[in-house]
Amino acid sequence: MRWSKPLSALALATMLAGCESIFGSGDEEPITRLPRALTQSEQELIVASNRFGFNLLREVSARDTSSNIFLSPLSASMALGMTMNGASGETFSAMRSTLGFGTMEPAAINAAYRSLIDLLLGLDRNVDMRLANSIWVDQQFPLHPAFVESSLQHFDARVTALDFGNPASVKTINAWVDQGTNGKIKTILEQIDPEIVMYLINAVYFKGSWTQEFDPARTSPAPFHRADGSQHPVQMMFMRDAEVRSVMNDQVQMVDLAYGRGAFSMTLVLPPNAQPLRQWAAGVTDEKWQGWIAQLHDGKLDVSLPRFRLEYDEVLNNTLKAMGMATAFDDVAADFSGMSPRGADLFIAEVKQKTFIEVNEKGTEAAAATSVGTGVTSAPPTFRADRPFLAAIRERHSGTILFVGLIGDPRSP
DSSP states (O other): OOOOEEEEEEEEEEEEOOOOOOSOOSOSOOOOSOSSOOOHHHHHHHHHHHHHHHHHHHHHHHHOOOSEEEEOHHHHHHHHHHHHTTOOHHHHHHHHHHTTOTTOOHHHHHHHHHHHHHHHHTSOTTEEEEEEEEEEEETTSOOOHHHHHHHHHHHOOEEEEEOTTSTHHHHHHHHHHHHHTTTSOOOSOSOOOTTOOEEEEEEEEEEEEBSSOOOGGGOEEEEEEOTTSOEEEEEEEEEEEEEEEEEESSSOEEEEEEBTTSSEEEEEEEOGGGOOHHHHHTTOOHHHHHHHHHHOEEEEEEEEEEEEEEEEEEEOHHHHIIIIIHHHHOTTTOOOTTTOTTGGGEEEEEEEEEEEEEEOSSEEEEEEEEEEEEEOOOOOOEEEOOSOEEEEEEETTTOOEEEEEEESSOOOO
């Protein structure tokens, strides 16, 4: 058997809502379009990331029976995108296909990641949106200068060599994660496995106040009807005659709640006819999602949404293998020769995502980190989320999905 070293990929995502507003006065002009047109590569990247996100949600949901699933497809895509930048041959092709990029060339993918990062970060000064990437490598393990340069240029990644045999390295990496998620995710590592030689990590943080806040005086106890027929008491927030974008028909009930000046929003979806959330969500594709988004229209709506907080973490190895990326996890077949002179001996050992979300009357704060470790008039209609629902945080004008999840049992803070 050949000598091999594993890589590790970790993903952390945190969404927090209900914090005190730290942004502008709210009287600035709403953002009704992007500051520039998206390039063809950016459009393809966003479609790929969203498609990957719904496929990821479907596969995780099929494997995890937890009441709640909350993921950051953007964070996972970026961490794996950095890793793919060092992949070659069949490993690259499998990763590119799984991430939804089709036949896009590496240069176009990298350029699209770079420009999308810049676009999202500078879009709305009333929303705190952060993206950070890092690569942590054992100081004894060599990297190709071209891989390091590409990581810096296209992902703005911090590349750091550490002594992986020193326990202080764990503290160093965790401190970066803690800072990158604004303290919402304290740790991603408990220890460094002796076989691991590299971690590739993405962190996403989001904090936004609702454009129209819920009135805390209207929040009251209400039952939440879980999938098994039981009920769980929640603190139900309420807005009357909210001016929101929505679509309410026999196919879907969807409402779009804006943050800040309106570039970002939380999109909430209830399955039609009280269908079981998991069963319904298994059929949600990016194409269906875009069709529903296209139907959103302005109007007044009574909106009820639980105030909740939850944490989620999941190792995504088996999910990604099932999605077509098995080669990258194979200690014999994997080829990361674009990453290191010893890249033919590298394989992905673990891809992990951790998430946190808290939602209340003020707004939403979210953070995500993904690490790839290589080892080697009349009464208005009502939207009432008192049963399992899908929640997504997205940039409205580009369509980029930052977070998406299935909420089956919200716990009130």
